[in-house]
Amino acid sequence: MCLLMQRSSASLTLLTWSRIKMQLARVIGTVVATVKNDSLEGRKLLIVQTLNWKLEPSGKPMVAVDAIGAGVGELVFWCRGKEASFPFKREDTPTDCTIVGIVDSEQHVTT
Amino acid sequence: MIIARILGTVVSTQKDERLSGKKLLIVRPINVDGSDTTGYVVAVDTVGAGFHERVLVVAGSSARLAQGMKDVPVDAAIVGVIDTVDVVQN
Numbered sequence: 515m516c517l518l519m520q521r522s523s524a525s526l527t528l529l530t531w532s533r534i535k536m537q538l539a540r541v542i543g544t545v546v547a548t549v550k551n552d553s554l555e556g557r558k559l560l561i562v563q564t565l566n567w568k569l570e571p572s573g574k575p576m577v578a579v580d581a582i583g584a585g586v587g588e589l590v591f592w593c594r595g596k597e598a599s600f601p602f603k604r605e606d607t608p609t610d611c612t613i614v615g616i617v618d619s620e621q622h623v624t625t
Numbered sequence: 626m627i628i629a630r631i632l633g634t635v636v637s638t639q640k641d642e643r644l645s646g647k648k649l650l651i652v653r654p655i656n657v658d659g660s661d662t663t664g665y666v667v668a669v670d671t672v673g674a675g676f677h678e679r680v681l682v683v684a685g686s687s688a689r690l691a692q693g694m695k696d697v698p699v700d701a702a703i704v705g706v707i708d709t710v711d712v713v714q715n
Contacts, residue, residue: 543712550705577626596686608691
């Protein structure tokens with residue numbers, strides 16, 4: 515029973531961590547969209563490739579709204595979900611993926 | 626946000642009243658090089674996108690933040706029509 519509880523606790527922890535979506539990514543490109551939601555006017559759209567803890571590409575690239583002035587080639591961290599709209603006017607900025615910080619360099623990532 | 630291509634439309638008469646007047650489109654997520662992936666999503670159009678166009682799709686609760694989507698029961702919304710995608714390969 516105790517073992518079972520430990521196991522379920524471990525899987526719960528894993529589940530919780532897998533839901534946290536603030537991860538590292540590399541900016542690999544840009545997207546231009548003229549016709550878009552008014553609240554996205556003037557926002558930079560970038561393509562980000564998510565990275566694993568070894569800074570190797572993992573998963574599919576996504577389009578992210580830039581909140582801090584990142585550029586192509588930079589290592590960034592980003593958040594997903596409803597929280598992605600928090601850097602902007604949060605009630606009317608439809609984004610589920612936003613770049614919220616630039617990592618100084620790869621040497622500043624210690625794993 | 627994901628990049629997707631519009632594949633078709635959905636017509637629904639009996640639906641939540643807050644969805645009245647909203648255009649429902651079938652979109653397929655695509656890769657950044659333009660190639661198709663599998664699967665599809667039914668998304669609400671907020672920008673007037675057309676057939677075969679590449680669009681930006683917002684998923685999850687953020688879809689409700691799009692124009693005219695406040696308190697509307699949606700979890701995928703089209704928020705932009707893509708002109709170009711530039712990918713720099715290292």
